[in-house]
Structures are given as structure tokens and as C-alpha cells.
Amino acid sequence: MSKEVYLKGEEKLKAITIIKTGLGVRMSPKEILERLHKSGIDIGERTYRRLKLEIYQSAGSTIAEIYQTQVGGTAFDELLSLEEMERRCWELYYSVKTPNEKFKAISQLRMISQDKMKFLKHFNIGQKREKLDYTQLRDDLKDLDEDGDTPTP
Numbered sequence: 001m002s003k004e005v006y007l008k009g010e011e012k013l014k015a016i017t018i019i020k021t022g023l024g025v026r027m028s029p030k031e032i033l034e035r036l037h038k039s040g041i042d043i044g045e046r047t048y049r050r051l052k053l054e055i056y057q058s059a060g061s062t063i064a065e066i067y068q069t070q071v072g073g074t075a076f077d078e079l080l081s082l083e084e085m086e087r088r089c090w091e092l093y094y095s096v097k098t099p100n101e102k103f104k105a106i107s108q109l110r111m112i113s114q115d116k117m118k119f120l121k122h123f124n125i126g127q128k129r130e131k132l133d134y135t136q137l138r139d140d141l142k143d144l145d146e147d148g149d150t151p152t153p
Contacts, residue, residue: 012051015041019051075119082116 015036022032033048043051089109093102 011041014039015043016051016055019048020055023052023055079116079119082112082119085112086116 018036018039018041019032022035027035029045029048033043033045036043036048086109089105089112093105093109096102096105
């Protein structure tokens with residue numbers, strides 16, 4: 001019988017987030033286990049391998065699937081937030097009375113528009129041409145969020 005403890009709830013999410021980060025920056029298993037220990041999560045190598053396998057299985061089978069679930073939804077949310085910020089800047093521009101405040105609103109709008117253009121310029125060209133089912137993507141992201149597979153900032 002194994003003496004290892006199964007992680008549950010918040011502790012498991014925290015461990016998975018640390019493991020994902022460690023894998024992303026190419027840390028060795030020993031370094032990842034040390035980081036987990038420093039965070040107060042004491043797991044063995046078997047549990048680490050099991051959690052790592054869960055991460056790989058939940059990621060998707062192709063690069064396109066991984067990109068769409070992990071990056072696509074975030075990118076779509078970022079684009080929507082930039083558009084919302086642009087709308088707010090225009091509202092602010094039309095609601096203020098002094099030229100100085102109007103200038104600040106236009107300056108902020110210009111910076112947001114530049115960020116949006118950089119974002120669109122560097123967005124994956126294959127993803128631009130592909131028609132996405134945004135309702136399905138949103139539902140998938142909600143499912144992932146409910147399962148705790150995505151780290152929360």
C-alpha cells in the first residue's frame with residue numbers, strides 16, 4: 001500500500017500550477033519537487049508523475065487543440081477587453097469638458113489601439129483564417145475553469 005497522500009481541492013490546483021510552470025520553464029523533476037516542497041506541498045515522485053500525466057492528458061492530442069484551449073480563449077478575452085477599453089476611452093472623451101482631460105483620453109486610446117494592433121499583428125495567422133465557434137470555446141473554457149485546470153491569477 002502506498003504511503004503517499006492524494007492531493008485534493010486547492011492544494012491539488014496549486015501543485016498542478018507549480019508543475020505546469022516548472023514544465024514550461026524546463027525545470028528538472030527534482031527542481032519541481034523542491035519548489036513544491038517550498039510551497040508547502042510534500043509529494044513523492046510517483047504523485048508528481050501522476051499529476052504530470054494528468055496535465056499531459058488534459059492538454060489535448062494536437063498542438064492546434066492545445067493552442068485553442070490554452071491560448072485561444074485567453075487571446076479572445078484579451079481582444080475583447082482591449083475593445084472594451086477603447087469604448088470606455090471614447091465615452092470618457094465625450095463626457096469630459098476640459099481639453100486637458102480630452103487629451104488624456106485620446107492619449108490612452110492611442111496606446112490601447114497600438115496594443116491591439118501589436119496583438120493582431122502577432123496573432124497566429126492560421127488561427128486568424130480558421131472560423132472559431134466562440135460559444136463552444138467559451139463553454140470549453142468554463143468547463144476547464146470549473147475543473148480547475150487553468151491557473152487563476
